[in-house]
Amino acid sequence: MRILVVEDEEQLADAIESMLKKEQYFVDKVFDGQDGYDYAMSGIYDLILLDIMLPKMDGLTVLKKLRDNGISTPIMLLTARTEIDDKIKGLDLGADDYLTKPFNKGELLARVRALTRRKGEIPTNELEFKDIKLNQSSYELICGDNSIKLGGKEFKIMQMLMYNTKNIISKDEFIEKIWGYDSEAEYNSIEVYVSFLRKKLNAIHSTVQIKASRGIGYYLQ
């Protein structure tokens, strides 16, 4: 389970992070709305905790843009007591829940469990697209009776593509998510792994293709 925390009060963000990490969730945290939006667009999260008052882009705008772009990740808004209108607006815009600050640890964790459980009810550890399945435990890519194991980086690239089949994923997004912001990875690293993945798709006789889009990024077809 991977959770994105978008909260500009860094102490609060740190506190939420440590509460969640203790419960074995993976946590990414960012401190403004623009980063929140960019991270969330990867589609790799099981839940997003989203503050409303944020620099660069407010939480409700982030929420609306994500839903407009087909991101259906459960979102819990973090609101101040005075922001009652925003709560209602947020729920109308497609938030799944909200939590009023200040909140206690038990309340946060109970709601996180409820929201991640709802998504987890789909009893599968596999992602599916057309004739392929990706097993997220064994890192196997499966097409009919054929399967092939993916390396760590290949798996992450494939996972991002399969989570997010409606959008082109840019090379920058791959690099940020897989190698991290301050890595030395360059575009041709992505190209190399994509070429490995294409060979593996051929090897299992899948009709799925990884298409390149005008130097911007990649998508599945």
Ligand code: CA
């Ligand atoms: Ca705030």
